[in-house]
Amino acid sequence: MRNEIIKNRLQDPRINYRGENASRLDNLTDAVFGIAITLLIFNLTNPNSFADLLTFTKTLPAFLISISFIVLIWNEHLEFSEIYTLNDTRLTILNTVFIALVIFYVYPLRFLTLFLTNFFFNTDIEVNIQGDQVPYLMVYYGFVAFALYFVLFLFYLRAVKIKKALKLNKYEVFYTKSQKNRLLIMFSVPLVSIVITLAINEFSFIWASVAGGVTYFLYTPLMIWWYRKFKNKANEFAKA
Numbered sequence: 001m002r003n004e005i006i007k008n009r010l011q012d013p014r015i016n017y018r019g020e021n022a023s024r025l026d027n028l029t030d031a032v033f034g035i036a037i038t039l040l041i042f043n044l045t046n047p048n049s050f051a052d053l054l055t056f057t058k059t060l061p062a063f064l065i066s067i068s069f070i071v072l073i074w075n076e077h078l079e080f081s082e083i084y085t086l087n088d089t090r091l092t093i094l095n096t097v098f099i100a101l102v103i104f105y106v107y108p109l110r111f112l113t114l115f116l117t118n119f120f121f122n123t124d125i126e127v128n129i130q131g132d133q134v135p136y137l138m139v140y141y142g143f144v145a146f147a148l149y150f151v152l153f154l155f156y157l158r159a160v161k162i163k164k165a166l167k168l169n170k171y172e173v174f175y176t177k178s179q180k181n182r183l184l185i186m187f188s189v190p191l192v193s194i195v196i197t198l199a200i201n202e203f204s205f206i207w208a209s210v211a212g213g214v215t216y217f218l219y220t221p222l223m224i225w226w227y228r229k230f231k232n233k234a235n236e237f238a239k240a
Helices: 002-008 024-042 050-057 060-084 089-121 131-161 170-201 205-239
Strands: none
Touching: 024 060, 050 060, 050 205, 060 089, 060 170, 089 131, 089 205, 131 170, 131 205, 170 205
């Protein structure tokens, strides 16, 4: 599937795609993502009655949100591996940590999405959590999200360090550094959310929960700012 997606996706002619053919490590990573999605499916309520069927149906929003986040992380890995490949010892080690985090990510992600489904859609899916525990759920999720994006950040940092071995051209060096900066934003927001949640939780667990969640809206202005900066610089390369 990875090879078919790479063949059919729009590619930048200024970039040499070194990993168009999936390696065994790529296939292993894809298999782990498949396991992660399978874990999400098997943890859904088993409908043995009509009431169970209704409960099962109510889990659909949480399931779709969870799948979307898993696919988003998988696409990050795909984009890196198709450009740079993973034929490097340190990248292999980072990839091992990455796939371990993916499996670890499944349960906090599903728990959080089920909780939010109950909150926003007024469903009665069984999620055992007390109100004063919600900030710690936000911290738990934030830590795993931070760790995943931080490892991806280290991927690009490593690519910059071995740019000569990878034979990166000037545009590829710029692109790699830009993606590194983007992932700096991606892992910084969960980190900020954790700090804000813990700080406000000293006074109010309700406001700590709200503030911890609202912090993620920082992604929108920050990513718009990053994209405009990236696009302007990329256009300069096009003119040159």
